[in-house]
Amino acid sequence: VINQAALRFRPAPREKLDAILQGDPTLSPLIARMLVARGYDTPAKVQVFFNPTAEALHDPLQLKGMTEAVELLREGLAQGQRILIHGDYDCDGVCGTTLLMEALQEVGADVGYHLPDRFQEGYGLSMLAVERCKQEGFGLLVSVDCGSSSHLEIEAAKAAGIKVIVTDHHTVPQEPPQPHAFVNPQQAGCPYPFKGICGTGVAFKLIQALRGQSGLQPDHFLDLVALATVADVVPLIDENRVLVQFGLQEVGRSRREGLTALMEVAGRSGRDVVDAFTVGFTLGPRLNAAGRMEHARAGVELLMSRSLTEARQLATHLDNLNEERKECERRIQEEIEIRLRSDPQRYRSGAIVEWGEGWHEGVIGITAGRLAEKYGVPTLVIATDGERAKGSGRSPENVDLYQALRACERLFQKYGGHPRAGGFSLHSQHLPELREEMARVSNDLRDGLAPVWLDGTVTLAQADIDLVKELERMEPFGEKNPKPAFLMEGVDVVHQRLVGKAAEHLQLEIEQVGQRRRAIAFRQADLVGDLKTQEYRYDLRCELGRDTYKGQEQLRLQVLGVVQPPSHEVATDSVAVVDLRHLRGRRKALEEWLGGADRRTAICRQPDKAVLSYPDYPEQFYTYHTCPAVESGLVLLTPPDSLQSLDELLDRVHPSHLVVLFGCAEVERSVATLVAQRWSRDMAIRFWQLLKSGRVEPLTRASAERVAQDRLKLQPDTTREILSAFTETGAVRSDETTGGLTFGQANGTKLEDTRAFLQWRERVRKMEEVRAFFSGPDLAWRMGQRWPWLAASSRVPEPLSVR
Numbered sequence: 001v002i003n004q005a006a007l008r009f010r011p012a013p014r015e016k017l018d019a020i021l022q023g024d025p026t027l028s029p030l031i032a033r034m035l036v037a038r039g040y041d042t043p044a045k046v047q048v049f050f051n052p053t054a055e056a057l058h059d060p061l062q063l064k065g066m067t068e069a070v071e072l073l074r075e076g077l078a079q080g081q082r083i084l085i086h087g088d089y090d091c092d093g094v095c096g097t098t099l100l101m102e103a104l105q106e107v108g109a110d111v112g113y114h115l116p117d118r119f120q121e122g123y124g125l126s127m128l129a130v131e132r133c134k135q136e137g138f139g140l141l142v143s144v145d146c147g148s149s150s151h152l153e154i155e156a157a158k159a160a161g162i163k164v165i166v167t168d169h170h171t172v173p174q175e176p177p178q179p180h181a182f183v184n185p186q187q188a189g190c191p192y193p194f195k196g197i198c199g200t201g202v203a204f205k206l207i208q209a210l211r212g213q214s215g216l217q218p219d220h221f222l223d224l225v226a227l228a229t230v231a232d233v234v235p236l237i238d239e240n241r242v243l244v245q246f247g248l249q250e251v252g253r254s255r256r257e258g259l260t261a262l263m264e265v266a267g268r269s270g271r272d273v274v275d276a277f278t279v280g281f282t283l284g285p286r287l288n289a290a291g292r293m294e295h296a297r298a299g300v301e302l303l304m305s306r307s308l309t310e311a312r313q314l315a316t317h318l319d320n321l322n323e324e325r326k327e328c329e330r331r332i333q334e335e336i337e338i339r340l341r342s343d344p345q346r347y348r349s350g351a352i353v354e355w356g357e358g359w360h361e362g363v364i365g366i367t368a369g370r371l372a373e374k375y376g377v378p379t380l381v382i383a384t385d386g387e388r389a390k391g392s393g394r395s396p397e398n399v400d401l402y403q404a405l406r407a408c409e410r411l412f413q414k415y416g417g418h419p420r421a422g423g424f425s426l427h428s429q430h431l432p433e434l435r436e437e438m439a440r441v442s443n444d445l446r447d448g449l450a451p452v453w454l455d456g457t458v459t460l461a462q463a464d465i466d467l468v469k470e471l472e473r474m475e476p477f478g479e480k481n482p483k484p485a486f487l488m489e490g491v492d493v494v495h496q497r498l499v500g501k502a503a504e505h506l507q508l509e510i511e512q513v514g515q516r517r518r519a520i521a522f523r524q525a526d527l528v529g530d531l532k533t534q535e536y537r538y539d540l541r542c543e544l545g546r547d548t549y550k551g552q553e554q555l556r557l558q559v560l561g562v563v564q565p566p567s568h569e570v571a572t573d574s575v576a577v578v579d580l581r582h583l584r585g586r587r588k589a590l591e592e593w594l595g596g597a598d599r600r601t602a603i604c605r606q607p608d609k610a611v612l613s614y615p616d617y618p619e620q621f622y623t624y625h626t627c628p629a630v631e632s633g634l635v636l637l638t639p640p641d642s643l644q645s646l647d648e649l650l651d652r653v654h655p656s657h658l659v660v661l662f663g664c665a666e667v668e669r670s671v672a673t674l675v676a677q678r679w680s681r682d683m684a685i686r687f688w689q690l691l692k693s694g695r696v697e698p699l700t701r702a703s704a705e706r707v708a709q710d711r712l713k714l715q716p717d718t719t720r721e722i723l724s725a726f727t728e729t730g731a732v733r734s735d736e737t738t739g740g741l742t743f744g745q746a747n748g749t750k751l752e753d754t755r756a757f758l759q760w761r762e763r764v765r766k767m768e769e770v771r772a773f774f775s776g777p778d779l780a781w782r783m784g785q786r787w788p789w790l791a792a793s794s795r796v797p798e799p800l801s802v803r
């Protein structure tokens with residue numbers, strides 16, 4: 001359940017929106033909004049975003065240290081030196097190692113590789129590898145995806161006469177190491193224009209430089225680059241977008257037996273579209289699992305395998321390790337959540353700090369990430385082994401984790417990280433103190449609620465396969481180009497049931513303005529207890545995708561979270577705006593408001609009809625335009641036709657408080673009614689032809705309205721407007737007293753320039769403005785902005801969970 005005050009729309013300034021819509025009128029406003037919010041705010045940038053080409057890639061030689069690295073490699077190759085590739089145990093390190101191994105073998109090098117054991121050797125260049133170089137006669141050590149903090153090991157290798165090339169993309173310490181060549185876009189003084197490439201990306205650049213190539217060559221390594229880029233969660237912007245887009249095509253060609261086998265075990269046949277999602281959620285975790293649960297070697301062996309039989313065995317092994325990893329994660333998370341449920345203070349305190357003996361070190365980071373996301377607070381998960389404790393932390397955007405860890409510095413033996421993630425080790429006896437300290441510093445550092453981002457609002461009617469296809473043009477999604485999330489407002493939950501092996505998912509049947517659809521909320525079974533579907537309509541945060549079911553393509557609506565509706569039990573002496581847009585039992589609520597001691601007034605479109613439904617309150621219904629001054633509060637039953645109408649009403653009436661009792665559904669209906677009266681030039685021409693056909697007998701306003709309704713399904717209002725437009729153009733003259741019509745001489749006024757047409761357009765524009773104003777969270781706050789004398793309070797209710 002999401003606290004509505006945490007919702008944030010990614011900002012998209014109106015002027016920039018207009019500029020790119022002018023540049024490409026085929027863009028839908030929704031997509032345009034997302035592009036602007038992501039920084040693609042000129043037609044040229046949008047053009048490059050949708051059409052990635054090799055030109056967007058940067059020259060490898062712009063990387064500082066590249067020339068030296070290439071020289072050393074060439075020298076080594078010429079001398080027949082043995083080369084040891086030193087990778088890392090995650091997917092990026094494994095892909096980078098494979099890439100360098102194969103590329104150097106292609107040019108005839110004698111190469112071997114070393115991947116550190118996560119549990120024995122830890123992260124970074126390993127002393128064991130330096131020893132191996134000495135014993136096995138490797139004269140050149142090349143790191144990939146690590147080494148920037150391995151000063152000691154680098155010096156040891158140099159002392160033993162080994163040449164060292166470090167290639168990496170991790171943050172470089174203040175005092176950088178001094179290998180013979182150091183290639184890392186993050187290092188000070190590196191002119192490379194993009195800092196976001198992953199370790200495998202840097203290795204790819206090294207090979208390009210060695211071969212004197214650039215752009216997308218050599219393309220048979222792009223599959224590894226794409227895989228690592230997605231799995232390492234580096235930003236999918238700039239050249240990464242190009243590398244991934246072309247690299248995924250290479251994965252799809254499946255020329256690598258290992259990837260074919262891995263897709264098989266993941267249940268993806270070769271014909272399936274390979275997208276960033278497949279890589280990020282199926283291939284990546286399986287390659288990561290090796291290093292997390294056992295040893296990363298299996299990953300390199302798989303990627304380098306030339307035999308499908310062998311590859312299948314290795315892939316099955318990785319798949320088993322991945323299952324083991326998931327099971328481990330599930331157990332730890334479950335254990336923590338049991339603790340949190342029995343003692344909610346453990347997450348309400350400001351941070352989650354939980355530890356367990358023998359918890360698997362390889363998965364605590366993922367678990368911390370899940371919990372931080374779910375509870376919206378910084379989370380440290382710690383594996384203890386007697387007196388030794390090793391932990392991993394993740395944090396939502398509103399708390400800088402690195403700062404928090406630094407504030408607890410004195411408790412740690414070692415720590416490091418960045419604003420969203422970090423790692424540390426300490427003595428177990430300090431754990432209770434760490435829990436307290438962490439809660440305290442997190443509260444100090446916290447900047448508002450953890451934001452829950454949105455890209456826009458959609459209605460159930462707008463959400464269709466065409467929209468999904470448009471969204472897919474923005475792929476690959478990932479870091480810095482996240483999968484779009486939308487707000488779907490005022491939805492009735494008509495049915496819910498638990499699905500999945502362990503009944504862990506929630507399937508919903510939802511309805512909005514007459515449209516009904518099925519939606520799925522993964523791993524959110526606990527929502528069942530929170531939803532009050534009889535009382536409220538809900539706003540859903542959701543993602544749109546597609547599924548193929550029995551050969552039929554259909555929309556997949558995934559619910560990411562449900563927004564807590566504002567509570568309706570409020571005392572009006574404390575608030576000026578009561579937001580009841582989500583209430584279902586309107587009749588009961590209205591009667592309560594009308595029957596109250598202070599006789600509130602209700603504003604609606606047709607007071608005479610309302611009085612028939614509520615005969616007990618004959619004097620209490622008015623329209624926006626007829627309401628006299630009141631002593632008490634106003635209840636708004638239907639949306640106004642413009643914000644100005646509401647301005648005027650409030651100016652005239654000065655209510656003590658305002659109750660908004662219409663929801664998004666009512667606003668949508670008003671818009672729909674208005675749009676149903678739409679008349680276009682085409683419609684006017686067909687009406688003209690009808691008039692001229694002689695079928696309108698006698699030729700009067702009344703019979704024209706009747707015939708137009710029968711034959712063209714035009715509302716009488718619409719017919720009247722078109723007729724008055726014709727009168728303006730001079731094509732028709734009408735006799736005011738008899739209603740008789742005669743054809744006249746056109747005076748040159750275009751139909752689109754007539755007052756009748758422009759007025760209609762203006763009405764629609766005003767209604768759109770009303771729709772925008774009354775949709776979205778924080779209505780009370782926005783009303784307070786527009787009418788400051790309505791001392792609005794945002795009335796955020798007690799959250800059900802911290803989010």
Ligand SMILES: [Mn+2]
Nearest residue numbers: 092145199232
């Ligand atoms: Mn990496």
